[in-house]
Amino acid sequence: MIRIHALEGRAFVWNADDAQRIREEHRVVGTLVGALARKPRQNVRLGLPLQLLPEEARLLAEMGVATLLKNPTSHPLTEEAGQDPSFLEAVAAYQKDQEESYQEQVRLAGEQRKALMGTLAERIAQGRAKKRQRKGGEAEPASKPADLESSFVFPREAMMVQLPTERTQRGQEEEVDWHLPSKEWPYGGQPEHEMRFQVFQNLWERGYYITSGSKFGGDFLVYPGDPMRFHAHFIALCVPRDTPLSLCDIISVGRLGTSVKKTVLLCSVDQDGTVAYTSLQWSGMQ
Secondary structure: OEEEEEEOOEEEEOOHHHHHHHHHHHOOOOEEEEOOOOOOOOOOOOEEEEEEOHHHHHHHHHHOOEEEEEOOOOOOOOHHHHOOHHHHHHHHHHHHHHHHHHHHHHHHHHHHHHHHHHHHHHHHHHHHHHHHHHHOOOOOOOOOHHHHHHOOOOOHHHOOOOOOOOOOOOOOOEEOOOOOOOOOOOOOOOHHHHHHHHHHHHHHHOOOEEEEOHHHOOOEEEEOOOOOOOOOOEEEEEOOOOOOOOHHHHHHHHHHHHHOOOEEEEEEEOOOOOEEEEEEOOOOOO
C-alpha cells in the first residue's frame, strides 16, 4: 500500500519506491518539492518528497492502492515533554552520537595534518635556514612534527554535522478519512473539489497524464504521454455548469492558449456526473 502523508491540505509521498510506482504504474505525476542532499541550495532539480495534487491523492485512495496518513504531533516544547523518559533518551542518544562524531573528526583531522606537516617539514627547515643565513645568524632548529601536532586544535565550530533525513522509528500514524473534511484534508464534500476531481478522473481514464495548470492560468495541464517526453496539448479550466462566463474571460483564455500553442478546454460536470468539454482556439478576425 502506497503511503501518502497529509499535512494541512497537502499530500506528500516520502518513499522513493512509492513515488516510482505512482508514476510508472498509475500515470500520476506529482511534483518533487524537496532539496537534494548533495545540492541543498539549488532549486532547478528537486528531490523527495513528492507532492500530489488533492485530486491525485484522492484518485489513488479511491483505487485502493494508497492510504492517507497523518503523524500525531511530536513532543511539544513544554516542561512536560522535557520530563518524558523517551524524549530524554532520544536527546541523550543524539548528544552521544554528536560527541562520537566530533572525536572521530578530531582524530582524522590530526592524522591528515600530521601527514601534511611530515611532507613539509624538510622544506620548512630549509626555508628557515636560508632566512637565518641572509640575516647572518645561525639557523633555528627545525620543529619536530610532534611539536606541530601538539599545537593543533580542531575547533568544535568546524565540525561537520550530519542531518538525518529519515526517522529510525516511524512512530504511531493515524489514517485520514478523505470522505470527511478535517484539518489535514479539508476537501471532503466541497463542491469545487468534487468538480475538479470528476474532471481529473475523467481525463485520467481517457489515458492522459495530468499535472497542475497554475503556471498557465488553468486548473490542469493535459499531456498525451509522460510529461518527460511530451508537451501539454490542453489547458483545462473547471467551470460550474450554470456559471456565466464574460466575453472578456473567454477571449483572454483563448488568446492565452494560442500564445502557448495549447488548446483551452472548458470543463463542466452535469448533474448525472457526465463531464462536458468545450474547446477554445483563437482564430483571429479577417
